Amino acid sequence: MIIAIDGPAASGKGTLARRLAAHYALPHLDTGLLYRAVAARCLALGRLDDAPASEEAARHLDLSTLDPEALRTAALGEAASVVAARQGVRAALLDLQHRFAAQPGGAVLDGRDIGTVICPRAEAKLFVTATPEVRAERRYRELASRGEPITYDAVLADIRKRDERDSARATAPLVMAEDAALLDTSQLDIPAAFAAALAIVEARRHGR
Template identity: 80%
Template sequence: MIIAIDGPAASGKGTLARRLAAHYGLPHLDTGLLYRAVGAACLAAGGLGDAMAAARIAHDLDLTSLDADALRTAEVGEAASVVAAVPEVRAALLDLQRRFAAQPGGAVLDGRDIGTVICPDAGAKLFVTATSEVRAERRFKELSGRGDAVTYDEVLADIRKRDARDSHRAAAPLVQAPDSALLDTSTLGIAEAFAAALALVEARRAGT
């Protein structure tokens, strides 16, 4: 069983993906970390302007070397959104993601183009969203809790900028797949959101 979860930044898709993976005993891949890793490497190399260099970094990416905590900064998140718009980067990471999904028994993947590009035939697809204000509040609490010097207004502006970039890029834009179930987490706590997500997956597995 492959579960594809898409949605914008701070919608809760990663938390739900991890919980669904644990519930079903499936491996989980946060594909956003791949783009964060590429963005961080580009920043370390001197900038984000060289598409070919970014593609080479993406091609050589090693899943076992990803440090999720180190890749959660606001700067890296912005860099990830920039490199994710580069078609050559997306092409370099496509096979890696599909191979992960093709593991025996299936997998859970979350990102922005899982149900539309990476795993269009996934058995269950969710599109997780929330208002930009709610998502900004979540991300602000996360970043400030890590000690990042950010304001809510800065985070909200960044969320809206990333939404626009992700939704309007030429390569694999963020859109809801026609056959995915919509889950708005704006007013839901984690437990409520998980219960709703699990019900949607079970309904899809049952063919209803």
């Protein structure tokens, strides 16, 4: 079984993906980390604006070397949104994501184009969202807990900028798949959101 979860930044899709993966004993891939890793490599080389450099970094990405904690900074979130808009980068990461999804038994993947591009035939598709203000508050609390010097207003501005960039890009824009179930987590805590997501997946598994 493949579960595809898409949605904008800080919507809660990653948390739900991890919980669903644990529930069904499936491997999980946060595809956003791939773009963050590419961005981190480009920033380290001082070449974030160099499209060929980002494509080269994407082609040589090794999943086993990803450090999720180190990659979840505000700066890398913004930089990842930049490199993710490049067709060459997305093309370079496509096969890696396909291979992950093709594992025996299935997988859970979350990102921006899982249900539309990476796994269009996934058995269960969710589009997870929340208001920009709620998402900014979540991301602000997350970053503040890490000791990052950032304000809520700055996070909200970044969320809105990333939403526009993700939705307007020419290659694999952030859109809800026609056969995906919409889950708005604005008013839901994590247990309630997980219960709703699990109900959606179970319904899809049983053809409802």
